[in-house]
Amino acid sequence: MKTINLISLVLIAVIIFSACGRSLINRESNKSQDLFISQEMIESTVKELVEIHGDSEKSRIERGISQAAGLWTETDGSFDDFKEFCLENYIADPDERYRAFQKLERNFEILFGSFNYISVRLMKPLHLTEFGEIHPVDHMFGAYSASSHLFEDLYNNKIAFYTALNFPAFSLTEKANNADTWTRKDWAFARMGDLFISRVPPALLQEASTARAQAGSYIDNYNIYMGKLLDKNNNSLFPEDLVLISHWGLRDELKSNYSQGETAYQKQLMIYEVMKRIIRQEIPVEVINSGDYFWNPYENKIFSEGKQIDFKPEENARFQMMINQFRAHYAMDKYNSVYPTYIQRAFDQGMELTQKEVEELFIGFISAPEIAKVAELIKKRLGRDLQPFDIWYDGFKARTELNEEKLDEITRKKYPTATALENDITRILIQLGWTKEKAEFISSKIVVEGSRGAGHAWGAAMRDDVAHLRTRVGVNGMDYKGYNIAIHELGHNVEQVLTLHDVDYYMMNGVPNTAFTEAIAFMFQYKDLELLGQKSSEDIAIIEALAALDNCWQSYEIMGVSLVDMYIWQWLYENPEANATELRNQLEIIAIDVWNKYYAPVFGVKDSPILGIYSHMITSPLYLSNYPIGKLIEFQIGEYIKDKHFANEVTRMLVQGTLIPQEWMKNAVGSEISGQPTLNAVRKALEIIKN
Numbered sequence: 001m002k003t004i005n006l007i008s009l010v011l012i013a014v015i016i017f018s019a020c021g022r023s024l025i026n027r028e029s030n031k032s033q034d035l036f037i038s039q040e041m042i043e044s045t046v047k048e049l050v051e052i053h054g055d056s057e058k059s060r061i062e063r064g065i066s067q068a069a070g071l072w073t074e075t076d077g078s079f080d081d082f083k084e085f086c087l088e089n090y091i092a093d094p095d096e097r098y099r100a101f102q103k104l105e106r107n108f109e110i111l112f113g114s115f116n117y118i119s120v121r122l123m124k125p126l127h128l129t130e131f132g133e134i135h136p137v138d139h140m141f142g143a144y145s146a147s148s149h150l151f152e153d154l155y156n157n158k159i160a161f162y163t164a165l166n167f168p169a170f171s172l173t174e175k176a177n178n179a180d181t182w183t184r185k186d187w188a189f190a191r192m193g194d195l196f197i198s199r200v201p202p203a204l205l206q207e208a209s210t211a212r213a214q215a216g217s218y219i220d221n222y223n224i225y226m227g228k229l230l231d232k233n234n235n236s237l238f239p240e241d242l243v244l245i246s247h248w249g250l251r252d253e254l255k256s257n258y259s260q261g262e263t264a265y266q267k268q269l270m271i272y273e274v275m276k277r278i279i280r281q282e283i284p285v286e287v288i289n290s291g292d293y294f295w296n297p298y299e300n301k302i303f304s305e306g307k308q309i310d311f312k313p314e315e316n317a318r319f320q321m322m323i324n325q326f327r328a329h330y331a332m333d334k335y336n337s338v339y340p341t342y343i344q345r346a347f348d349q350g351m352e353l354t355q356k357e358v359e360e361l362f363i364g365f366i367s368a369p370e371i372a373k374v375a376e377l378i379k380k381r382l383g384r385d386l387q388p389f390d391i392w393y394d395g396f397k398a399r400t401e402l403n404e405e406k407l408d409e410i411t412r413k414k415y416p417t418a419t420a421l422e423n424d425i426t427r428i429l430i431q432l433g434w435t436k437e438k439a440e441f442i443s444s445k446i447v448v449e450g451s452r453g454a455g456h457a458w459g460a461a462m463r464d465d466v467a468h469l470r471t472r473v474g475v476n477g478m479d480y481k482g483y484n485i486a487i488h489e490l491g492h493n494v495e496q497v498l499t500l501h502d503v504d505y506y507m508m509n510g511v512p513n514t515a516f517t518e519a520i521a522f523m524f525q526y527k528d529l530e531l532l533g534q535k536s537s538e539d540i541a542i543i544e545a546l547a548a549l550d551n552c553w554q555s556y557e558i559m560g561v562s563l564v565d566m567y568i569w570q571w572l573y574e575n576p577e578a579n580a581t582e583l584r585n586q587l588e589i590i591a592i593d594v595w596n597k598y599y600a601p602v603f604g605v606k607d608s609p610i611l612g613i614y615s616h617m618i619t620s621p622l623y624l625s626n627y628p629i630g631k632l633i634e635f636q637i638g639e640y641i642k643d644k645h646f647a648n649e650v651t652r653m654l655v656q657g658t659l660i661p662q663e664w665m666k667n668a669v670g671s672e673i674s675g676q677p678t679l680n681a682v683r684k685a686l687e688i689i690k691n
Contacts, residue, residue: 046061048083049061071199105506129452130450151205155196163192208328223249249481252484281319283297285311285313287311322621353661365555412477416478418448419448451471451473457521467493488521496517518629520654522634563594595608
């Protein structure tokens with residue numbers, strides 16, 4: 001699951017990393033209007049400051065005043081007030097400017113870190129099993145954003161204008177053009193400039209926080225009681241006590257049933273039927289998060305005490321959550337003159353990769369001829385025709401001879417509680433190559449907690465706080481699925497700790513975008529069996545070949561889902577008044593269209609809606625693209641460091657902080673993000689893995 005860091009903090013991920021603009025958006029009409037501070041006023045102010053500080057400062061003066069003017073409204077004061085503010089607060093002296101930067105950086109860490117601290121703790125009853133049944137009050141506090149007025153307060157007391165004036169933003173293009181010459185201090189100044197580029201009203205930030213919290217709670221409690229499922233002959237196939245969250249738990253259970261015989265295949269077919277009912281919203285509400293009834297998903301019938309009973313289909317609940325998220329972000333568009341759609345804010349602004357760039361990367365990869373060859377190998381290994389759910393084929397991992405049940409025994413014994421895993425983190429990190437001293441420090445900054453959902457990592461936002469690792473821990477201990485997710489989340493936490501504590505500037509803490517933290521998390525997750533002492537008996541050439549095939553197939557799967565996510569948001573922007581029913585119908589159309597273009601030719605099966613099942617579309621719109629980019633980054637990094645020291649290289653790369661993505665990658669491995677290294681390795685792997 002994704003990493004969470006400052007998500008509840010005024011949705012900072014939505015409003016940072018942008019450049020200043022020269023027009024505001026009319027709040028009623030979505031049409032551009034003149035700035036309150038006109039161009040003539042700006043030029044007059046620039047002229048006076050240049051006369052004071054000299055022509056050598058002109059470029060920086062123009063940029064700072066332009067950005068501050070773009071944020072200044074009538075409520076902030078008159079033009080004379082604006083000019084006076086600029087004349088009094090512009091800093092020309094480099095040393096004084098750096099001292100001001102240090103003061104701002106310290107105080108921003110206090111603010112961001114403290115609000116993040118509050119959000120983590122208010123959300124605990126919604127996220128953690130230890131709090132028992134969720135009370136309505138928990139939802140109310142979970143949806144509350146204590147920081148929703150923070151940025152408006154920073155405008156009101158002029159801190160935002162002070163920052164924008166002296167540390168203005170740079171566009172993505174400018175950052176790329178300056179990457180070869182900028183110092184670390186230049187980057188830190190630019191990242192501070194990214195903070196204030198739009199003024200979204202606190203009420204809208206709160207609405208977005210509420211929509212996200214409601215969607216998260218909806219998914220976190222979307223469990224299917226597998227022991228109550230009936231096949232076509234009304235037989236139960238799953239353990240009575242097995243309860244799985246959609247979609248993560250369903251997917252992982254499906255993956256665990258490969259190479260386990262005909263009964264396992266029938267389980268997979270049943271899970272696929274459940275998924276289709278969820279996508280189409282035909283699933284009975286009576287079987288969601290409830291074990292009161294038996295359910296035959298093939299015929300979509302439910303039973304109580306052997307008798308069929310009427311039910312109510314969920315219909316539109318899933319898609320109403322998407323509508324709520326869309327409308328919350330859409331309402332912010334008019335306050336973002338540079339990135340006026342959520343699509344642009346998610347890609348150009350948040351990922352610092354354009355949507356077109358990402359889309360072309362994905363289509364190029366999933367259209368590559370190597371994909372069909374990998375599919376043929378899977379078909380040969382399975383001994384049957386491919387089914388749509390084979391996008392989750394899990395047979396390329398260098399597993400031991402142990403099956404999932406045996407692995408469950410191992411993990412439950414080793415980790416009976418969340419605390420047991422927390423106490424083992426130091427040992428895990430030492431095994432991965434960190435020194436004892438560093439491993440102890442990192443582990444001291446991570447706490448492990450039992451999650452209601454599939455699991456996530458929520459990082460600290462100040463150095464006095466800790467990161468949170470959440471994963472599911474059953475009453476009998478942590479099963480292998482929970483452990484596998486936990487190791488993934490541990491990768492996130494290690495990244496969060498290192499980039500908060502070891503990066504030279506707080507404003508540079510983190511990684512370029514969430515794809516990079518996903519890459520680190522995937523690298524950790526890949527080592528899960530090794531960390532259990534269950535190394536594969538395969539030789540290194542086969543292990544590396546399997547890793548290439550696995551990376552390729554996982555990337556292929558999630559790229560298609562990401563395209564569906566992109567296209568459904570494009571459709572929403574074209575149809576902003578759409579209701580949940582229309583969205584439900586359109587998502588199935590888009591999912592089938594993407595399937596038929598890029599998957600049906602490989603699978604030999606048309607019209608599958610399976611790409612529409614992912615819960616991220618509900619809770620974290622336009623986040624999915626980070627996963628396949630993360631997989632590609634993971635493979636590039638993995639290839640680069642496979643003959644190097646894991647911990648040292650991971651640390652070296654991470655302490656770069658938030659450079660733009662392509663610059664980070666060039667420094668890390670010598671090349672930009674690309675799917676070609678994976679495809680090159682796949683061609684070699686196909687020569688090694690014949691069956």
